[in-house]
Amino acid sequence: MAKKPVNFTLNGDARAAFAEDGQNLLEFLRRGVGDMSPKYGCGQGTCGACTVMIDGETQLSCLVLAEAVDGKEVRTASGLPSPALDPLQVAFMENFAAQCGYCTPGMLVSARALLDRNPRPSREEVIEAISGNLCRCTGYETIIQAILAVAEGRVRA
Amino acid sequence: MTSTVLTVATMGEAASAVAQGATFFAGGTIIMRDINAGTAAASLVRTTDPSLKQIRISGETVTLGAGVTMANILANRDLAFLHPVARLVGGPQVRNMGTVGGNLFAPHPYGDFAVALLALGARVVMAGQGGARPVDDLLRDGTRSPGLVAAVEFARPRSGTFGFLKVSRVKPKGVSVLSVSALLPREGGRIRGARVAWGAMGPRPQRGTSAERALEGQSLTAETMGRAAAAAAEGLNPETDAIATDWYRREVAGVHLRRMLEQMERG
Numbered sequence: 001m002a003k004k005p006v007n008f009t010l011n012g013d014a015r016a017a018f019a020e021d022g023q024n025l026l027e028f029l030r031r032g033v034g035d036m037s038p039k040y041g042c043g044q045g046t047c048g049a050c051t052v053m054i055d056g057e058t059q060l061s062c063l064v065l066a067e068a069v070d071g072k073e074v075r076t077a078s079g080l081p082s083p084a085l086d087p088l089q090v091a092f093m094e095n096f097a098a099q100c101g102y103c104t105p106g107m108l109v110s111a112r113a114l115l116d117r118n119p120r121p122s123r124e125e126v127i128e129a130i131s132g133n134l135c136r137c138t139g140y141e142t143i144i145q146a147i148l149a150v151a152e153g154r155v156r157a
Numbered sequence: 158m159t160s161t162v163l164t165v166a167t168m169g170e171a172a173s174a175v176a177q178g179a180t181f182f183a184g185g186t187i188i189m190r191d192i193n194a195g196t197a198a199a200s201l202v203r204t205t206d207p208s209l210k211q212i213r214i215s216g217e218t219v220t221l222g223a224g225v226t227m228a229n230i231l232a233n234r235d236l237a238f239l240h241p242v243a244r245l246v247g248g249p250q251v252r253n254m255g256t257v258g259g260n261l262f263a264p265h266p267y268g269d270f271a272v273a274l275l276a277l278g279a280r281v282v283m284a285g286q287g288g289a290r291p292v293d294d295l296l297r298d299g300t301r302s303p304g305l306v307a308a309v310e311f312a313r314p315r316s317g318t319f320g321f322l323k324v325s326r327v328k329p330k331g332v333s334v335l336s337v338s339a340l341l342p343r344e345g346g347r348i349r350g351a352r353v354a355w356g357a358m359g360p361r362p363q364r365g366t367s368a369e370r371a372l373e374g375q376s377l378t379a380e381t382m383g384r385a386a387a388a389a390a391e392g393l394n395p396e397t398d399a400i401a402t403d404w405y406r407r408e409v410a411g412v413h414l415r416r417m418l419e420q421m422e423r424g
Contacts, residue, residue: 002161022160022192022201044190048250057228057253063189064254065162065182065203110249131330132248 004067010035011079019066026050028066029076037078037105041134048133051106052076058113058132077105080112088112088147091155095146099137106133111147120151160197165204172284172305174202181305183224183259186251187267209258209307212236220282220310223258227251227270238319242273242338245323248330258306261295265360265396269336271296272356273321275364276338279311296361317424318342322417323356324409326400333357334401337365337414339372341421346376353385353414358395358406367391368414382418386411 003018010033017032029035029052038061041049050061053075080086088111091097098104107130114121114129121129126147127140135143149155162182165171175181180198182188191197209224214235221230227243230236231252246269247255260270261281275296280289284307292309321338325331336356341348351372353365371385388411395406 022162022197024189024193043193045186045251048248051250058250059254060186060250062193063185065185065189067162067164068185068203128329129249132250 004070006067006070008069008071009073011075023066024062025052025064025066025069025074026061029061029074032066035076035078037076039102039105041102041106046134047103047106048110049103049106051109051133053109053113056113056116058110060132075109075112077108080108086112087150087155088115091146091149092143094155095142095149097138097142097146103133103135103137107135107143111143111150114147115150121147123148126151159195160192160199160201163200163202165202166206168204168206168208168284168305168307171202171204171206174200175305184226184254184256186247186255187259187263211308214313217313218310219313220308221257222308223256223306225257226253227255228253230257238314239273242270242321242323245325245329245336246270257309261292261306261309266333266357266398266400268362269323269333269356272336272354272362273338274309274311275354275362276321276340276352277311277314277319278340278352279309281306282308282310293364296363314340315342317421320417320421322413322420324413332400335395335406335410335413337410337417339368339417339421341372341377343376347374348372348377349374355393355410357400358390358393358410360396363393365389365393365414377418377422382415382422385418386415389414 002021006019007016019028026038029038038052039049041047043062045060045063051058052061055072088108110130110133126144179200179202182201182203209222211222212225212233213220227246230239230243260268274292279292281292281295282289284305318341323336324334333356335358338354340352342350351369353368355365356362367388368385371388375381390407390410395403397403
């Protein structure tokens with residue numbers, strides 16, 4: 001089976017790796033490139049645990065062809081701290097916004113994408129922005145509070 | 158079974174591959190599920206052709222390239238009348254991925270954008286073929302495409318003549334109990350050329366001909382709305398799924414049609 005070269009930027013660093021035919025970006029990032037922050041949840045675009053940013057837009061990496069990110073910029077949760085923790089990560093800790101933590105990398109990417117384009121979102125805009133990310137532990141309220149804490153400048157980081 | 162994916166630079170090359178039996182890969186939100194499950198077609202083709210992402214508005218005609226995403230529509234101020242439709246497709250990530258063209262082939266209970274296109278009387282432009290065909294034909298023929306969809310085109314609806322409503326149990330981001338859309342042009346206060354379209358009320362988006370008959374030639378009064386609501390479910394055979402039974406969908410169809418008509422009347 002033909003392997004396809006993929007040259008892309010991962011969290012600001014130029015990377016090159018080979019993708020299998022039909023391989024999804026999630027598997028490519030985890031197995032091929034070694035970035036374990038996007039999580040495998042449902043594999044069918046329902047849960048959002050695999051959320052990454054591609055050229056600034058959140059997408060579901062389990063539904064993206066790996067070869068399609070050739071020439072593009074990919075950001076994952078592991079690229080958030082630079083060099084210290086992202087304020088969102090601090091806020092998630094301070095607000096107890098994770099229990100099992102499996103949804104957290106996807107939540108962080110969706111929240112970062114929101115704040116990058118809209119630094120002062122309303123509560124409704126926060127809910128809308130994370131509506132593609134399922135959390136079965138927290139009931140969402142602590143996550144919403146954490147994101148609003150960053151938006152309202154209540155986080156030291 | 159693993160699939161092979163061919164990437165080509167132009168729509169013409171992609172159309173040739175589709176003519177030879179390949180399945181077109183657009184936004185990936187439907188087809189990539191099948192690839193992950195090992196049930197996708199053996200031969201897939203995708204294109205990097207930028208023309209696929211073009212939005213053209215000339216005079217009263219709107220042309221959306223098949224690769225235009227829901228997020229692209231939401232970012233375009235001239236398409237504000239379509240924002241209530243695009244906003245209710247999937248979650249934020251799916252809206253960044255899912256395309257106008259792909260939505261035409263989305264199986265039940267998806268395809269809410271196609272429901273709006275059906276109500277708008279959109280025409281489908283096929284790559285490498287002259288002219289355009291009614292979206293009704295494409296939707297009636299099922300999920301197999303008779304070629305490669307390049308774009309859809311339709312007349313911009315006059316203010317107050319276009320309506321859309323999607324009913325979900327989970328908000329935001331729930332799949333359809335049903336969706337309904339209508340185009341109700343008026344002549345001298347009377348509805349002329351009514352188009353009503355349903356989503357999740359059958360295997361594919363389809364016209365609501367009984368509701369259209371109740372609306373045609375009438376003014377949009379409470380009485381007309383009542384008659385359309387009473388006739389709404391006639392001829393529709395919705396499926397039973399995890400969201401709702403066929404019985405429930407038929408029971409509530411008229412209620413939601415009436416709510417949408419009332420919304421349109423309020424403006």
